[in-house]
Amino acid sequence: xxxxxxxxxxxxxxxxxxxxxxLFGAVxxxxxxxxxxxxxxxxxxxxxxxxxxxxxxxxxLSRLMAAAxxxxxxxxxxxxTAVTAGTAVGVLTGYFxxxxxxxxxxFNDALLAFPGILLALGLLAxxxxxxxxxxxxxxxxxxxxxxxxxxGTVLSLREREFVxxxxxxxxxxxxxxARHILPNCVAPLTVLATSMFGWVLLSESALSFLGLGVPxxxxxxxxxxxxxxxxxxxxxxxxxxxxLCISLTLLGINLLGDALRDxxxxxxxxx
Amino acid sequence: MAxxxxxSVEGLRLTVARSxxxxxxxxxxxxxxxEIVGIVGESGxxxxxxxxxxxxxxxxxxxxxxxxIRFDGQELTQLSPSDLRRLRxxxxxxxxxxxxxxxxxxxxxxxxxxxxxALHRKLSAEERQTLVLDMLRRVGIRDxxxxxxxxxxxxxxxxxxxxxxxxxxxxxxxxxVADEPTTALDAVVQRDVLELMVELTRAxxxxxxxxxxDLSMVARYTDRIIVMCKGEIVEEGKTQDLLRQPKHPYTQKxxxxxxxxxxxxxxxxxxxxxxxxxxxxxxxxxxxGFFRKEAGKRAxxxxxxxxxxxxxxxxxxxSGxxxxxxxxxxxxxxxxxxGDIRYAGRSIAPPRSEGWTDYRFNCQMVFQDPYSxxxxxxxxxxxxREALRQVPSMSARDKAERVHEVxxxxxxxxxxxxxxxxxxxxxxxxxxxIARAVVRRPAxxxxxxxxxxxxxxxxxxxxxxxxxxxxxxxxxxxxxSHDLGVVEQVADRVIVMQDGHIxxxxxxxxxxxxxxxxxxxxxxxxxPALETTASGGVRLKWRLDAERVAHSSVVx
Numbered sequence: 001x002x003x004x005x006x007x008x009x010x011x012x013x014x015x016x017x018x019x020x021x022x023l024f025g026a027v028x029x030x031x032x033x034x035x036x037x038x039x040x041x042x043x044x045x046x047x048x049x050x051x052x053x054x055x056x057x058x059x060x061l062s063r064l065m066a067a068a069x070x071x072x073x074x075x076x077x078x079x080x081t082a083v084t085a086g087t088a089v090g091v092l093t094g095y096f097x098x099x100x101x102x103x104x105x106x107f108n109d110a111l112l113a114f115p116g117i118l119l120a121l122g123l124l125a126x127x128x129x130x131x132x133x134x135x136x137x138x139x140x141x142x143x144x145x146x147x148x149x150x151x152g153t154v155l156s157l158r159e160r161e162f163v164x165x166x167x168x169x170x171x172x173x174x175x176x177x178a179r180h181i182l183p184n185c186v187a188p189l190t191v192l193a194t195s196m197f198g199w200v201l202l203s204e205s206a207l208s209f210l211g212l213g214v215p216x217x218x219x220x221x222x223x224x225x226x227x228x229x230x231x232x233x234x235x236x237x238x239x240x241x242x243x244l245c246i247s248l249t250l251l252g253i254n255l256l257g258d259a260l261r262d263x264x265x266x267x268x269x270x271x
Numbered sequence: 272m273a274x275x276x277x278x279s280v281e282g283l284r285l286t287v288a289r290s291x292x293x294x295x296x297x298x299x300x301x302x303x304x305x306e307i308v309g310i311v312g313e314s315g316x317x318x319x320x321x322x323x324x325x326x327x328x329x330x331x332x333x334x335x336x337x338x339x340i341r342f343d344g345q346e347l348t349q350l351s352p353s354d355l356r357r358l359r360x361x362x363x364x365x366x367x368x369x370x371x372x373x374x375x376x377x378x379x380x381x382x383x384x385x386x387x388x389a390l391h392r393k394l395s396a397e398e399r400q401t402l403v404l405d406m407l408r409r410v411g412i413r414d415x416x417x418x419x420x421x422x423x424x425x426x427x428x429x430x431x432x433x434x435x436x437x438x439x440x441x442x443x444x445x446x447x448v449a450d451e452p453t454t455a456l457d458a459v460v461q462r463d464v465l466e467l468m469v470e471l472t473r474a475x476x477x478x479x480x481x482x483x484x485d486l487s488m489v490a491r492y493t494d495r496i497i498v499m500c501k502g503e504i505v506e507e508g509k510t511q512d513l514l515r516q517p518k519h520p521y522t523q524k525x526x527x528x529x530x531x532x533x534x535x536x537x538x539x540x541x542x543x544x545x546x547x548x549x550x551x552x553x554x555x556x557x558x559x560g561f562f563r564k565e566a567g568k569r570a571x572x573x574x575x576x577x578x579x580x581x582x583x584x585x586x587x588x589x590s591g592x593x594x595x596x597x598x599x600x601x602x603x604x605x606x607x608x609x610g611d612i613r614y615a616g617r618s619i620a621p622p623r624s625e626g627w628t629d630y631r632f633n634c635q636m637v638f639q640d641p642y643s644x645x646x647x648x649x650x651x652x653x654x655x656r657e658a659l660r661q662v663p664s665m666s667a668r669d670k671a672e673r674v675h676e677v678x679x680x681x682x683x684x685x686x687x688x689x690x691x692x693x694x695x696x697x698x699x700x701x702x703x704x705i706a707r708a709v710v711r712r713p714a715x716x717x718x719x720x721x722x723x724x725x726x727x728x729x730x731x732x733x734x735x736x737x738x739x740x741x742x743x744x745x746x747x748x749x750x751x752s753h754d755l756g757v758v759e760q761v762a763d764r765v766i767v768m769q770d771g772h773i774x775x776x777x778x779x780x781x782x783x784x785x786x787x788x789x790x791x792x793x794x795x796x797x798x799p800a801l802e803t804t805a806s807g808g809v810r811l812k813w814r815l816d817a818e819r820v821a822h823s824s825v826v827x
Contacts, residue, residue, distance in 0.1 A: 161644035164604055165707070170631035170661045179657070183648045 005262075011255025018249055022072040025065030033058060033066040034217050042235045052237045054227070060241055063219040068245070070220050074135055075200045081139030082200075083193050086146020087185070093147070094154030095177055105151070108144045116141040117203050121212060129212045138200055138207075149192050153185045187261055194257030198250040205246055221245050276341075277478050278302040278325065278446055283338035285320050285329060285502075294333065295321050296502040302446065307469065307479040309489035309510075311525070312499035313726040318482050321499070322448050325480075326359050343445060361391040364439035364477075366432070366468075368451040373435055374423040381419030384438045391442055402441060410437040410467060429460035433467065440471050447472055450482045457589040458753060462797040465492055484727060486525055487756070490514055491799040498522050514801070528731035529801045530760040535780055538763055543616075544577035545747050546601070546634075546715055551575075551610035553593075553600050570596045572771045573610065578715070583741065583748045585762035585779075587755060587794065593771040598719050598751045602636045603627075614715070632661065635708040639720035641700035645692040651678070651703050652688030658710045673710060680743075681706045681736060698729035702736065709740055716741075719751045734760060755798050759783055767791045 030050075037057035045052040051060040089108070093101040111119065116138070123137035157163060158181070166176045207213040208222025216223055221242040228238035278301060285295035295317040302308050312318040323329045325340055327347070340347040342363065347355070359365075367373040375383060384403045388394060394402070400419075407415035410433040423431055432452065439447060452468065453461040469492050472479050483489045489496060489510075496513050498506040498521065506519040517523045551574040556567035570593050578584050586594045599605050601612060603619060612619050614633065617626035635658070638644035645654055652674055659670045675685060681702040692700055701721065708716055721737070722730040738761060741748060752758050758765060758779075765782040767775040767790065775788040786792045 161638040161640060162646040164599075165636065165638060165644055165704075166646075166657070167604060168602055168631075168634070168636045169658050169711075170628070171657075175660075180646050184646070 005259055007255040008259030011252045011257075011259060014248055014252025015256055018068060018252065019072065021065050022068040025062075025067075026069040029059075029062035029065050031059035031062045033062040033219055042231065044235070045237055051241050052235065054224075054235070054238055055231055060224075060237065063224060064221070064241060064245060067219040067221050067224060067242070070131070070214060070218065071201055071204060074131060074138075074204050074214075075197050077135045078138040078142065078200045078204075079193050079197050081135060082142035082146050082196065083189065085139070086143045087150050087182075087189065089143070089147040090150025091154055091177055091181060091185070094151040095158055095173070095181060101151075104147075108147050111141075111144040112148065114141075116145075116199070117206055120203060120207065121210075124207065124212050129207075129215060131214055134204060134207060134213060138203055141203075142196055142200065146189075146192060146196070149188055150185055153188050154181055157181055157184050191257050191261045194253050194260060198253040201249060201253075202246065205242075275303055276301045277304045277306075277343060278480070279341045280321075280325065281339045281341075283321060283324060283340065284336045285317070285324055285333050286336045288332055288334050293336075294502050295324070297337065298499070298502075298504045300497050300504060300507065302478050302480055304445065305473075305476045305478055306495065307472070307481065307493045309481045309483060309493035309496045310499055311483060311486050311489050311496055313484060313728065315501070316499040317502040318499045319450055322450055322480060322482050325448065326363055326365065327355055328365075357391070360387050360439075360444070361442050362445050364442060364444035364447045366435055366439055366447065366449040366452045368454055374431055376423050378422075379419065380421050380423065380426075380434060384419075384434070384441060387438060387442050403437075406437045406441050407434070409471070410434070410440075411463075412437075427460075428456055429464055432456060432460075432464050436464070436468055436471065440475065440477070443475055444477060447477050447479045448482070449479060451484070452481070453488075454483070454485070458755070458797040459589060459793055461488075486727065487529065487799045487801050490801065498525070524728055526801065528728045530731070530734070530754075530756040532759050532779075532783070535778070536763055538579055538582050542579045545580045545615060546578040546749075547613040548574055548576045548597075548601060549611045549613070551597070551600060551612065552608050553596055553605065554608045570771050571600070571607075574771075574773060576766060576773065576776075578747045578749060580714070580747055581741075581745050583750055583761055583763045585750045585752060585758040585765045586768060587752060587758055587765060588768035589753065589794070591770070592768040594751050594753075594768050595719060596771075597768070598636075598717050598749060601749060602634065602717050603630070632711070633714040635711060635713040635716050637701075637704050637708045637716065637718040637721045640724055641697055641704055642692075642724075644704050645700055647692055650689050650691060651683070651695070654692070654703060655707050655710050658707050662711065677706045677710045678703075680709075680740065696729075697725055698733060701725060701733050705733070705737060705740065709744060709746070712744060713746055715747045715749075717749045717751070720753070721750075722757060723752065723754060730757070737761070755783075755794060756800060759800075767794070 035058060037053070040049065040053050040057040042055060043049050043053040043057075049059050049061070051064065053059055054063070089104060093104050119141040120134075120137040123140060124133055127133040127137060163176060163180055166180050171179070204213060205220065205222030205225065208220045209226040211223075211226065213222050214220050216227075224242040225239060225246075228235070228242070231238055280301065281299045282297045283295055283299070284293060284297050286293050298317075298321060300308075310318045310322065320329055320333060324335055325342070325347070329335065335348070338348070342358070345358075347358070350358070374380075381403065384406070385399055388399045388402060392399075403419065404415045407418055412418045412430065412433065418426075418434070423434070426434065436452075447468075449468065453464050456464060465488070468479070471477075481489060481493060493510050496508065496510050497504055498513075498519065500521045506513065506517065506522045513522065514526070517526055551571055552569070553571040554567050554569050574597055576584070586597060588594045596605070600607050603612075603622075614626065614630040617629065619627045619630040621627065649657070655674045655677060656670055659665060659673065662670070665673070674688070678685070678687060683699065683702055683706070687695070687699075692703070695703065701724075705721070718737070722733050725733060734757065750758065750761055762779045765777065765779050766773055767782065767788065769790045775782065775786065775791045782791060783795065786795055
């Protein structure tokens with residue numbers, strides 16, 4: 001067994017720390033992330049408030065930790081939604097082709113033409129801005145790209161002789177899809193899902209930044225970044241720390257995604 | 272004597288830079304002016320790398336660690352890159368394997384041919400044009416003026432390889448390196464291109480270094496043969512002597528691996544056919560868009576055939592003859608537009624009817640490419656076991672036992688069961704594919720080019736295994752192949768196809784010894800065969816010599 005690549009270790013560490021913070025932040029934070037304390041308004045980072053306080057005197061570290069829990073949860077659920085729906089559409093259209101494929105894919109391409117965030121904005125305006133609204137809106141917005149990737153993979157897989165071999169053996173279509181098509185889609189799906197986790201995190205932050213995310217006072221990295229804008233001259237730490245959290249997480253996810261792909265593909269395993 | 276050599280390679284060593292693995296281990300050989308030398312070896316023998324190293328065209332991952340290469344009195348290894356470039360094309364020409372990719376698809380043929388001349392010769396545009404047209408006419412392009420303003424995709428593979436040959440021979444090089452020049456082509460086209468190559472080079476006194484895995488083809492056209500194995504030259508000699516008295520065990524093994532005819536087997540003439548195909552028609556419909564519908568193409572025009580129990584029927588024909596389509600239709604992988612396929616007296620249509628289920632259970636298939644016919648994510652054991660999934664009467668224990676048994680039968684030990692396909696060699700993978708096909712004890716097996724992706728010696732082993740299993744389990748077989756040598760070895764009966772029609776059908780001996788249809792004759796005359804002599808050596812056998820004259824369509 002060879003050692004994992006250095007960027008896999010780095011990515012894994014970053015994501016590991018994020019997950020621990022998110023789990024931890026859901027249960028305990030140094031201060032109450034929602035408690036307003038006007039006496040301690042806009043404190044710079046120091047021994048008591050490690051990362052300073054915001055315009056209401058709330059502890060930034062506590063809020064970042066609580067936000068991590070929200071963000072990770074939203075992103076995970078969104079990616080799961082998009083991957084499940086997209087894979088189902090992609091496998092079915094790619095395997096059976098024909099008219100359903102043509103109609104579904106035309107619709108899919110139309111959706112792809114919209115930027116994901118714009119689509120989510122529109123959907124949110126209808127559904128309403130709350131945690132599950134965001135998950136549903138972003139999930140739907142990211143489904144078309146998953147469907148595209150999966151369909152493409154399935155199209156090339158179904159021409160492979162092992163899929164024909166399965167048909168010659170008399171296996172039902174559903175079995176062939178589950179046993180031979182799906183597992184061979186896992187590698188591209190993993191890479192897509194990990195990078196999508198990053199995009200969703202970013203989109204969720206952007207939505208919050210625009211005021212359409214999780215409603216205040218609940219903290220998310222996006223709305224923290226948004227509210228920091230008015231104080232950027234007096235309290236630069238208010239913007240820096242949420243921003244750093246977003247960037248580091250994205251970096252970690254991308255590193256991990258590449259490493260995962262190498263690992264999941266049996267052909268990449270050392271002989 | 273040294274002066275009479277055109278190319279002289281000495282102590283050439285090539286190493287994979289990263290792993291320090293030596294792939295060519297100090298080989299020496301030379302080529303005299305005008306001589307045709309063949310380098311023969313299986314994949315991994317280093318033959319292609321050695322040839323590429325002559326022009327310093329080895330891939331970047333591989334470096335030359337020792338050796339000298341003298342060409343026409345010049346030491347090539349000492350030349351600067353710009354001097355080397357002047358030599359390439361002008362003095363040493365090269366023809367590659369893949370005619371589809373060796374011509375630039377976005378450049379007119381005329382420009383591509385002109386490029387080399389303009390680079391290496393000081394001629395006016397008109398003079399160059401005349402030369403190009405002459406050469407195109409000489410390689411047998413029907414409308415040379417039209418060809419100048421055509422793109423490569425407008426020509427077939429064989430025509431492209433002719434154009435490639437023309438572009439190389441235009442510069443009248445002293446040496447032509449041909450790396451598997453016709454492997455990608457049909458047997459008939461292959462012979463035409465090779466004959467053209469030999470004729471052109473003879474006329475200009477160009478020496479040829481021909482690299483191939485196909486011993487019988489090399490034997491037919493070369494003066495001298497070099498046999499390579501695992502990076503070393505194991506034997507070298509005049510073609511006839513080497514064939515007659517191979518000294519090295521590896522050469523003997525290569526020659527022994529050539530397919531040969533075995534005595535015909537008895538198939539009871541009265542036996543009722545197990546598989547019958549009647550009036551089978553298959554159409555490929557054209558592209559369908561929202562607003563347009565392109566015309567389709569009829570791939571099979573009413574095929575009738577039957578296969579008796581225990582019989583091996585070979586389906587032969589060039590590419591585009593419809594043999595693979597027919598195989599896939601009989602396997603039930605595509606829906607025929609007309610006609611009927613009957614198994615044991617019952618029609619297999621419609622899907623999921625009783626006849627269909629019975630057929631599915633009893634008909635299995637071995638595919639051409641062992642790299643793509645095995646699911647890369649499943650272990651060997653799981654792959655073979657999957658074929659038993661639909662068998663209701665077997666317990667899990669019986670199934671596991673059957674898998675062991677079948678893997679043993681195909682010569683794979685028990686510890687292969689937990690391995691993945693990518694850990695196996697091509698030959699081993701094809702053994703797994705065969706195991707998967709026979710594990711259910713089918714009555715009928717369709718084998719679509721099962722050995723054409725394999726090396727010569729491996730091919731012989733797999734064919735033996737197949738014959739052995741067929742003998743033991745007594746299944747009927749439809750054997751689809753373009754390789755007549757292989758067909759001659761395995762088939763009881765042969766069906767020849769051309770353009771979606773069956774043109775001739777008969778027992779193996781009748782087809783090979785007394786072919787009636789012109790297309791069958793053409794196919795047979797295109798492939799040279801090797802014949803074992805009493806002394807244990809091998810002699811080149813020409814099939815249907817008289818036909819050769821009629822088909823040398825190339826204008827001298």
